[in-house]
Amino acid sequence: MNEKERLELYLHYSLSLTGGFMGAYALINRSEIFGSAQTSNLIHSVIDLLGGNWESILLRLAALFLFILAIMASVLLPRYYKINLRLGCIVLELIVVAALGFFPESMNPMEALYPVFFIMALQWCTFGNVRGYVCSTIFSTNNLRQFIASLCEYYYDKDQKHLEKAKIYGGTLLYYHLGAASAILSSIPLGIQSVWLCLIPLCISLALLEAERLLLKVRASQASL
Template sequence: MAATLRSRPEAVPVGLLLSAVGGFLDAYTFVGHGGVFANAQTGNVVLLGVGLVSGQVGEALRHLPPLVAFLVGLGVAESLARLPRRAPTPAVPRRPTRLVLAVEAVVLTVCGAVALPDVVVTVAVAFVVALQISTFTKVGDVPYNATVTTGNLRSLVAEIARWAGDRTPDAGRRAAALGGIVVAFASGAAVGAALTLTTGRAAAAAIVVVLVAVVVEARRRDPDDEP
């Protein structure tokens, strides 16, 4: 079982905002930075394979750097989460929520302000997205993924089935939370695509504002913000 930097669940508003961020960033990199995904590594793997098989090697290899950056980000998060088990020093961050979101906000601020090559943007975003996915894993008692939606859709249908077929009391509440997360992800993707098409790289500024709002909301609900 994967270790996590943060064991406390998020409140529903925080989960919705983070899901919107996830959808936004995939649209931002795909629309504005060469048709490459930052979050949806399944898409990158598929397009990598298709490109190689069809002889479009250059096109295929564009999907490799963000995939590698995502894996590195997961490895960094996993290593940080396991540090206390190896050494009882304060090496792991006491406030992972603020740390991860601050790093993400700084990266996106730079991406929005500076004309960087597409590969630099997609690698940087994929890395911070990996940190996010490893940090925020539950909304209340509902496991979720704020950066891709396939698993959330499966869980949504399962909860609807439990609610409709088994009359499980809490299934309706869980289904509502997951439905909101799916809608937030799709809405974030739509807004991200629209802003990227109209404002280019500066669209990243909008998501920095959202990340600040997440930090404020998390701080309000969890003043200590400990793992």
């Protein structure tokens, strides 16, 4: 693994820590609503539709719209504008996380998580791959499947590429749940304001992104000599 690949992996793990933190933070502090995905939200939307709970449906559809909007932005913005989407994503997350700590506990939990629906979807689309593997930093189901499947494949054929794959997915799971544990433990004494601790891995991610940029700049300079 070269230096660039190492930085890329560290960045992936740092953002996995962020994803785990935000997932657990939303569940604990906002009425067990998972702000990093839409599966639960869509199922509850069907329940509300069948029950005629129109107010709840509108709130959930707004969350779905923000999630979709972030996906669209990740695809279209780089095609229309010269934009560093990875840098923009992390900076936007820093702003959102800083703001979330000021949202009152009495606020409607779905509305309080609207920014989370957007930034988690944006992070998912912007940082969804590492070393050629599709590996989410905001939820775990596919990562768990890939981890177990890779271990089984390595057990069967002893191919090192399967072990390498298992390590990447296993590391992602580890950092994701370390982030979740941090959110759980910090929410006990700090409550809503515990979200500000997530600024730490985001700042680390920003530093790793800058380190990667400088490395590429140095390599480009050396190549031109």
